[in-house]
Amino acid sequence: MTPAFAADLAADTRDGLAQLWHQRARSESNVHTVFTQLAADLAATGAHPQVVELARRAVGDEARHAASCQALALAYGAPVDPVATGPVRLPDYVAEPRLRAALHAINHCCIGETIACAFVASCVDACADPALREIHRDHLADEIRHARVGWAHVPTLTAGERALVAGWLPELLRAQLAAWESRIAELPEAGFPGHGYPPRAALLASVHAAVTDVVLPGFAHVALDASAAAAWYASTRA
Amino acid sequence: MSADGTTGHGKLFRAIVVMGAALTADACGDSTTPVDAAVHDGKVADATPRDAGKDAPHADAAADAVVIL
Numbered sequence: 184m185t186p187a188f189a190a191d192l193a194a195d196t197r198d199g200l201a202q203l204w205h206q207r208a209r210s211e212s213n214v215h216t217v218f219t220q221l222a223a224d225l226a227a228t229g230a231h232p233q234v235v236e237l238a239r240r241a242v243g244d245e246a247r248h249a250a251s252c253q254a255l256a257l258a259y260g261a262p263v264d265p266v267a268t269g270p271v272r273l274p275d276y277v278a279e280p281r282l283r284a285a286l287h288a289i290n291h292c293c294i295g296e297t298i299a300c301a302f303v304a305s306c307v308d309a310c311a312d313p314a315l316r317e318i319h320r321d322h323l324a325d326e327i328r329h330a331r332v333g334w335a336h337v338p339t340l341t342a343g344e345r346a347l348v349a350g351w352l353p354e355l356l357r358a359q360l361a362a363w364e365s366r367i368a369e370l371p372e373a374g375f376p377g378h379g380y381p382p383r384a385a386l387l388a389s390v391h392a393a394v395t396d397v398v399l400p401g402f403a404h405v406a407l408d409a410s411a412a413a414a415w416y417a418s419t420r421a
Numbered sequence: 422m423s424a425d426g427t428t429g430h431g432k433l434f435r436a437i438v439v440m441g442a443a444l445t446a447d448a449c450g451d452s453t454t455p456v457d458a459a460v461h462d463g464k465v466a467d468a469t470p471r472d473a474g475k476d477a478p479h480a481d482a483a484a485d486a487v488v489i490l
Contacts, residue, residue, distance in 0.1 A: 210489050217487045233444045271487055299489050300433055327436050334441030358485035366490050396430035401438035
C-alpha cells in the first residue's frame with residue numbers, strides 16, 4: 184500500500200524522489216561497508232570499548248538505513264532493483280594501524296557523519312508528512328551516534344598521536360567537503376519541498392554550518408589542533 | 422559560534438561532540454566534559470550495546486570520503 188506521503192504526486196516528482204531514495208540506499212550501503220572496516224580496525228588497534236561498541240552498532244544501523252531508503256524508493260514507485268554494494272574503502276593514509284584507524288574515524292565520523300547530522304536535520308525540517316518526518320528523525324538519531332564514534336575516539340589518543348593527525352585535518356576536511364558538494368550538485372536545484380529534500384542551496388548551507396558550528400569547534404573541544412584546517416577552510420570561503 | 426555550542430548548531434554540538442567525548446572521558450582523565458549539560462533529545466539517547474559488525478567484507482576501491490546522500 185502506498186503511504187500517504189507518496190500518493191497523488193505528479194509523475195516527475197514521484198520519479199525524482201524514487202531515484203533519489205534509490206541512490207541514497209546505495210550510498211548507505213557504501214557507508215555500511217566503510218563502518219564495517221572502521222569497526223574492525225578500531226577493535227584491532229585497541230580502541231576504547233565504548234568506541235568499538237558504537238562503531239559495531241553503526242554497521243547494523245547503516246544496513247537498516249539502506250533497507251529503509253530502498254523501501255522509500257519503492258514507495259515512490261521505483262522498480263524493484265536490488266541495492267548494489269560498492270567495493271569501497273577509505274584511503275590508507277598511513278601504514279601504522281592505530282594511526283590509520285584514528286584518521287578514518289576522524290574523516291568518516293568527526294567530519295563526515297557530523298555533516299550528515301546537519302544534512303539530515305535539514306531534511307527533517309523539509310518533511311510535511313509526519314510519517315516521513317519520523318523516518319528522517321530515526322536516521323538523524325542514528326547519525327548522531329555514528330558521529331560520536333569519532334568524537335569519543337579522539338580524546339583517547341595520545342598527545343603524539345593528536346599531533347600527527349592534526350597535520351591531516353586540512354586534507355580530510357577537503358576530501359569530505361568535495362564529496363558532499365559534488366553529490367549535492369547532482370540533486371535537483373529546487374529539491375522536493377515537503378518531501379524531505381530541501382533546495383540545493385539549503386543543503387549546502389547545512390553542510391557548511393556543520394563545519395563552522397560543530398566540526399571545527401569540536402576539534403577544539405577535544406584538544407585537537409585544527410588551526411591549519413580552519414585556515415584552509417577560511418581560504419575557500421573568502 | 423562558540424565552542425560551547427550556544428549558537429548555530431549548538432544542540433547538535435552538544436549531542437555529538439560533548440556527549441561523544443564524554444563517553445571515553447574515563448580513559449583520558451577528562452573530568453571537564455559537561456555531560457549533564459548535553460542534549461538528551463528523545464531518540465538521541467545513548468546506544469544500547471549490540472553485536473552488529475562481524476565478518477567485514479574486504480573492499481578494494483578507495484574513496485576519499487563516503488557520504489550518505
